[in-house]
Amino acid sequence: VEKTNWSGLGIVCPRSLFGEKKSRQEFERTGVYLLVGEGDGVAPEIYIGEADELRSRLSSHFKESKLDWEYVVFFVSKDNSLNKAHVRYLEWRLIELAREANRAQIVNGNAGSKPSLSEADIAEAEGFLDEIRQCFPIIQLDIFETPIKSTSRRTITELFATFKGCAARG
Numbered sequence: 001v002e003k004t005n006w007s008g009l010g011i012v013c014p015r016s017l018f019g020e021k022k023s024r025q026e027f028e029r030t031g032v033y034l035l036v037g038e039g040d041g042v043a044p045e046i047y048i049g050e051a052d053e054l055r056s057r058l059s060s061h062f063k064e065s066k067l068d069w070e071y072v073v074f075f076v077s078k079d080n081s082l083n084k085a086h087v088r089y090l091e092w093r094l095i096e097l098a099r100e101a102n103r104a105q106i107v108n109g110n111a112g113s114k115p116s117l118s119e120a121d122i123a124e125a126e127g128f129l130d131e132i133r134q135c136f137p138i139i140q141l142d143i144f145e146t147p148i149k150s151t152s153r154r155t156i157t158e159l160f161a162t163f164k165g166c167a168a169r170g
Contacts, residue, residue: 001135001138001139003131003134003135006131007077007078007079007081007128008075008076008077008078008128008131008132009026009075009076009077009078010073010074010075010132010135010139011024011026011027011072011073011074011075011076012071012072012073012139013071013072014070014071015062015069015070015071015072018058018062018072019062022055022058022059026054026074026076027054027055027058028053028054028055029053029054029076029077029080029082030050030051030052030053030054030076030077030080030082030083030084030086030087031050031051031054031074031075031076031077031082031087032048032049032050032074032075032087032090032091032094032132033048033049033050033051033054033057033058033072033073033074033075034046034047034048034049034072034073034074034094034141035047035049035061035065035067035069035071035072036069036070036071036072036073036141037067037068037069037070038068038070039104039105040105043103043104043105043143044104044105044143045067045068045069045104045105045107046098046104046105046106046107046143047061047065047067047069047106047107047108048091048094048095048098048106048108049061049091049108050084050087050088050090050091051087052084052087054074054076058072058074066107067107073139073141075090075128075132075135077128082128085115085117085121086117086121086124086125086128088112088115089114089115089117089121089122089125090125090128090129090132091112092111092112092113092114092115093125093126093129094129094132094144095108095111095112096111097133097144098143098144099111100146101143101144101145101146101147102146103142103143103144103145103147104143158170
């Protein structure tokens with residue numbers, strides 16, 4: 001996933017193609033990732049992580065993961081402007097957002113604590129996060145969106161139709 005005027009890049013890779021695709025240069029970069037599994041059929045299971053070099057970290061998940069993940073989604077910068085502190089912050093924020101939305105089973109052992117970053121680095125990471133969040137609907141991943149709860153009462157309308165001896169109600 002690429003966007004105009006964004007220094008980031010998103011990659012989606014099915015687990016079945018990981019061995020073949022992990023040689024891509026994007027897997028060498030520092031980034032934040034999500035492992036996504038089917039879960040209980042109601043809500044997907046996710047693991048959110050970060051790595052200084054994604055290839056080795058994702059390879060260990062490929063071999064030893066407790067989560068039966070179907071695909072990985074990860075985000076890196078095209079210009080290598082993301083560092084370890086940025087991706088630790090992004091990991092923490094994504095876990096926080098996923099917990100708030102409560103639309104997935106998060107299998108991370110812990111959420112960690114908010115990394116210590118300068119105000120400028122937080123602003124940069126939050127800007128990158130905003131761009132990441134705009135990519136999720138494109139890849140049909142809605143686990144970070146809090147469902148809107150209606151406060152108004154709905155009026156239920158029943159419709160009836162009859163035509164040539166048939167009747168319908170809805």
